[in-house]
Amino acid sequence: MLAEMGLSPVWRLRRQVDAKEKRWIELKKAVPACTACGLHKGRTQTVFGVGDEQADWLLVGEAPGAEEDRLGEPFVGQAGRLLDNMLAAIGLRRGENVYIANVLKCRPPGNRNPEPGEVAKCTPHLVKQIELIEPKLIVAMGRFAAQTLLGTDATIASLRGRVHRYAGVPLIVTYHPAYLLRNLADKSKAWEDLLFARNTLAANP
Numbered sequence: 001m002l003a004e005m006g007l008s009p010v011w012r013l014r015r016q017v018d019a020k021e022k023r024w025i026e027l028k029k030a031v032p033a034c035t036a037c038g039l040h041k042g043r044t045q046t047v048f049g050v051g052d053e054q055a056d057w058l059l060v061g062e063a064p065g066a067e068e069d070r071l072g073e074p075f076v077g078q079a080g081r082l083l084d085n086m087l088a089a090i091g092l093r094r095g096e097n098v099y100i101a102n103v104l105k106c107r108p109p110g111n112r113n114p115e116p117g118e119v120a121k122c123t124p125h126l127v128k129q130i131e132l133i134e135p136k137l138i139v140a141m142g143r144f145a146a147q148t149l150l151g152t153d154a155t156i157a158s159l160r161g162r163v164h165r166y167a168g169v170p171l172i173v174t175y176h177p178a179y180l181l182r183n184l185a186d187k188s189k190a191w192e193d194l195l196f197a198r199n200t201l202a203a204n205p
């Protein structure tokens with residue numbers, strides 16, 4: 001601390017950036033090596049997250065599916081294409097001011113729901129990602145992301161349409177794109193949620 005006080009603001013900033021880069025590197029090593037829950041046994045690879053590491057927007061989903069497990073990237077396949085189209089409709093692109101991650105980094109077998117113990121073991125990875133990205137807005141997509149980040153068991157329907165907070169960061173709840181593929185009638189609600197998210201970010205620059 002005393003050593004820090006003698007540094008110019010530029011050097012202090014440089015040190016903070018270096019410390020952050022070091023934490024990213026550590027986290028990117030820790031996740032692929034993680035065996036904290038049983039899901040590590042069935043994974044092809046972990047799915048860390050993708051995008052702009054200094055993004056204003058952080059989108060959080062549930063867990064990798066088969067394609068994500070194969071390719072190592074979240075939200076690929078049909079649900080990913082839907083998400084990309086929805087982002088494009090509000091002028092956003094994957095990787096440009098947007099970061100996408102899941103609550104779980106390994107695929108649950110048969111795409112079953114995450115179990116509470118798995119969520120508890122994996123959430124620290126997501127928490128570290130959020131600390132490092134420092135997003136201005138979080139969009140929780142689906143029940144597991146919303147319930148995990150908000151520490152609630154409330155339904156998506158009851159959580160939508162309000163600004164929640166995660167560690168002080170505005171958080172909007174919406175449907176998971178995979179759910180929207182099966183429930184086309186709710187697409188318009190997800191669209192409303194994204195517009196609400198955009199307006200929320202504009203009001204909290």
Ligand code: SF4
Nearest residue numbers: 034037040105106122
């Ligand atoms: Fe580790 Fe998460 Fe994979 Fe479980 S799901 S092994 S906690 S990275």
